[in-house]
Amino acid sequence: MSKFKKPKHAHDAAHTDPKAAAAEDHMQVRIMSINMFFGNFYFDHLLQALHDQQAELPQTFVRRVFSAKASEAVGKPIAKERLDAKTLLERLDRLECHTHLLTRVSHEYYAKVLPVIQSSGFGKTRMCVQLSIRHPGMLVCLRGSGPQEQHLVSFPPQDSDVYSYFLQVKSDAALLGFEDERFKSSENAREHTIFNKAHLRILAWLSVYCQTLLHYLDQLKSDSDCFDQHGRCKHTPNMCWRTVVYHFANATSFKQHNFFPKPIDLCPQGRLDHLYDATSSSALSASIACATNTSTTTNRANNSRRNSPDGKEASAAPPALIGTPNLRKAVLEHICASAETRYTNMLTQYASTLDDTNLLIQAIRDHLTGIIDDLESLPPPPQAAQTFFLALDECGSIATILPLIRRVWFHAGPASTWILLVDTNSYLAPLAGTAARTGSRRTSDYDTHRLAQPFSAMPLDVNLTYQERQALFGWGSNGLPSASIKDLNLALPKLGRPLWNDKKYHTDGLINARAILGKLVRADKWQWPDTGSTLSSSSLDSTNQNLLALVSSRIPLELTSKAGPEQWYAFVSQQIAHHLRFVGRIFSTSDAIISSTPSEPSLSAAAAWSFRSHDDKVTAANWSLIVQAIVIAMAPVGINIGAQGEQGVALACSMAVDLAVSKRYRTALAKSLTSRPTLPFDTKYDAVFGLVTVREWLETLAFQPAEGRDEASSDPMDVDTGCADEQEPANRDPRKQLGSSRLAAWADRAWLNFKHMVRLPKQIPHGEAKVMRSEVLLELWFRNAAAQGISNQEGWDILIPIYESDDDKPPKPSSIFDKARLSYVAIQVKNCIKRPDAKVLAAPVGPNLCVAQGTTKECLELFIDLKATNGRHVISQRPAMPSPQGMLRHHILVAGSALCVLDRLTGPARNVVGMLFGNADSLDTLEFDNEQAKYVQRVKNKAVHQEAWNNAQARIEGVLVGVTQEPEADARDALATSSMAI
Secondary structure, three states: OOOOOOOOHHHHHHHHOHHHHHHHHHHHHHHHHHHHHHHOHHHHHHHHHHHHOHHHOOHHHHHHHEOHHHHHHHOOOOEOOOOOHHHHHHHHHHHHOOHHHHOOOOOOEOOOEEEEEOOOOOOHHHHHHHHOOOOOEEEEEOOOOOHHHHHHOOOOOOOHHHHHHHHHHHHHHHHHOEEOOEEOOOOOHHHHHHHHHHHHHHHHHHHHHHHHHHHHHHHHHHHOOOEOOOOOEOOOHHHHHHHHHHHHHHHHOOOHHHOOOOOOOOOOOOOHHHHHOOOOOHHHHHHHHHHHHHHHHHHHHHHHHHHOOOOOOOOOOOOOOOOOOOHHHHHHHHHHHHHHHHHHHHHHHOHHHOOOOOHHHHHHHHHHHHHHHHHHOOOOHHHOOOOEEEEEEOHHHHHHHHHHHHHHHHHHOOOOEEEEEEEOOHHHOOOOOHHHHHHHOOOOOOOOOEOOOOEOOOOOOOOOOHHHHHHHHOOOOOOOOOOEHHHHHHOHHHOOOHHHHOHHHEEOOEEOHHHHHHHHOOOOOOOOOOOOOOOOOOOOOHHHHHHHHHHHOOOOOEEOOOOOHHHHHHHHHHHHHHHOOEEEEEOOOOOOEEEEOOOOHHHHHHHHHHHOOOOHHHHHHHHHHHHHHHHHHHHHHHEEOOOOOHHHHHHHHHHHHHHHHHHHOHHHHHHHOOOOOOOOHHHHHHHHHOOEEHHHHHHHHHOOOOOOOOOOOOOHHHOOOOOOOOOOOOOOOHHHOHHHHHHHHHHHOEEEOOOEEEEOOOOOOOOOOOEEOHHHHHHHHHOOEEEEOOOOOOOOOEEEEEEEOOOOOOOOOOOEOOHHHEEEEEEEEEOOOOOOOHHHHHOOOOOEEOOOOOOOEEEEEEEEEOOOOOOOOEEEEEOOOOHHHOEEEEEEEEEHHHOHHHHHOOOHHHHHHHHHHOOOOOHHHHHHHHHHHHHHHHOOOHHHHHHHHHHHHHHHOOOOOOOOOOOOHHHHHHHHHHHHHO
16 A cells, blocks of 8 residues: 655645645545556556547547547557646536536537528627627628629628638539539539538638637637636636637627627736737737747647647648737638648548548548537636637528538537528528438437527617616606607617618618618619509519518518418518518428518608608509509418408508608608708608698598688588488588587697508407507507507507697697697408498497596597498597596598599509408409499398308308307398298
8 A cells, every 4th residue: 555745735734724734635645546547557458448449439538538649659549638637636526516417418409500590680790799709709701792782781891701712612512513402412433522622621611710719719818817727717717718708809800880898797817908908019019928928839839730630731820819900801811721721731631532422521520520629628617618609691692502511510510619600591591401300300309400490589679778768758757758759750760670770871860761771672772663564473573572572661461371382482581681571480490481570660761751752643653563562472472461451451541641741741752852962851851750630641541632622612521421320310411410520620630650550469458448558659659650450459450649739730840749649540440241230330449548637538430341332431429438538539430442542543553452452362353252242232131141141251261150049130030031931
């Protein structure tokens, strides 16, 4: 038995802390014991046995334990000298407290490649750059250089060296030929050689990238003076490592737009802040050289030799972190140049096996896996799960070789290093072929071919801070409003995607409509097609795509795949990639996409400005083109117009407000369309945010416009063109009708600002005892929006906010906004053969509002019966709610066949617009439905016939038609007579 001498320092420690001295003695004994074990011949036998069985062992374990070069040199297995005995024992002690970490981690993902897919303007690039201050990595931009897309180019600029390098890979791989838009599988020696060369070129670039990342992080780690020669942290491991990562990101990332601030949780004891934040000093370089050369030269040389499989590769050192002009560009140039050299060396090294189908796996082991292991072992132990990354931005330009990159990365098998594929093109997700996608659907714990879920959860409305909301909406203890109407409108760039808050897209809050339209439509300079133009019959035509993008920002177009996935997927992917359609989710194992057009007031205001013209005839012609485009796309794309034709009514309401604005603000619109830089602010403001009265809108929508109306002429708002409902006896003298004069007065001081429709997330309370929160109307007015209720919304389908003024003059932009002045226009749409009965007509349409004591709030309800064929409207008043409600409801029953705004449509649109108000897919079907409605409504014995047709329509929709409820008296008598006749 061996005896060990007690260390000298143990006695000194014992005088101060007996427990510490005992612990130190115990550690020294353990260190000596394990050193003896390492020196024992049994340890050599163990290494030899493991080395002989290395083919059966996990390759990660083999690479971490054995030094391949040292073993070859001495002719026996040699362990890597990574840890001294004390470090090993300390790590073992930590593992005893974390036994849950010892469980086997399976190969969870098919490849650690994550698509990040979202339409433009959400800050995908910024997200990746900001990610780099916590997780080491770089973003490279591979934007294509085609001249046809230069008007769409935004930040960041193309990294030309990297783009050219991967373009060469595309050229190499193209020699294989294509099959189903992918490179063909290699089948002979020539094709195997082409296959291997393309993959080797990718491998060379990834290898040098990881090696460069390793070089800089190792340098910063050494320069920080936070770690000893064995990698142990002297201070706080988390903070020390974050400091290393931050300084790498700060040195190599984009500087534009101040992408990230300096974190507050960096190590205060390290030297990096002093060394790398200094501005200029020749002494600085000397101090760095003095501080770092002695500690890092040997390690970096060893790394360089270890990462070159033949030990002979003499690539140039990466550029210095300090003193290199445009460091990021220099780093990427170094990576590409070194990758070319490494690729050339690979061709020499593997010249005799270039047609070998297994060459790629061996080459990856030789040139990449060891570097990745070294890279992932850099963080101190508490940071063992640190993630590294490479982000390929705008990678759609090299889409055909992305599967090759994924294949190399799969075989490399990194533990925590990911490749991020950042783009707007949904075709990039998923990347895997049929077999991998099928395998990923399995749910067993032992299946390894799992695909990473594409990431698309990007933020909206993030630029409007809490403090700004307080100022705008009067939050806080006093709750008093202080913002003007103009203040609300100038805050709109802070809503929607972060892009709109960029100075390019607004001037002091007033949106730059032309610049925004440049992102929405795919054209160098957008111009509407000529008046009366007939559009292409293809929904994928570029003009049709632009028109549908414009209307999608005004009216939510729900896209279903009922017509088949081929054109649908192509259309949706184009709308996402080039027309700002929002990605809700992309599924990894199918071609399904959830997409929508959320509320973005700046985008909708710019689109509305584009629709409107100083000549309302041109505005009507623009809407005519929109109708054509929607009808063309309905069948192949599966546009859902709503069960009752609600989308058609939403279109009619939006068209009516555009025509009213075009008429009232023709001068401001004419000037704004000239794009003169010296245009007064007020003129530009009116052209975008001008308000119109409910009277102007309602006349345009459902009444004949009163051209040249004066005091003596008949007022359309005073005319009862039909019979009143059962709440109020009909009054054939419109001048004496109780509701009409008050409705006209209210409609002249009620103002509209809506420019787009939004879908509400939940049902709004409806009924006598339920009151809608005032914040609903406030949110809609602020967003310049009207609301579409969810499918089971009771009472109404569309809710439009209005703002009341004291007279028939529009409220001044500088006036303080008062949410107590908000009310609404509520619209209910019915599209049934059976006419609405008295109970339905008498029911309140709009919600109840909270009204101050002693005041009355007025609103307007429109009940639109699309199947009504008499072409008459009925105006009435409904003070039917209990008096505490304080609400006066103006009510109009509107015959859908008399929506006169549709008469303003021109060309083919006028004939096909009816298809937006029902479940018709052709003009023949539309004509049949209209004739059927006329027939059913005119037949004798209506109780029986109309009930039978109503039941037939219900069965079409698959709902229950009951037989146990007793019919009403007239229907019962008719049914009995019919039965007796049988």
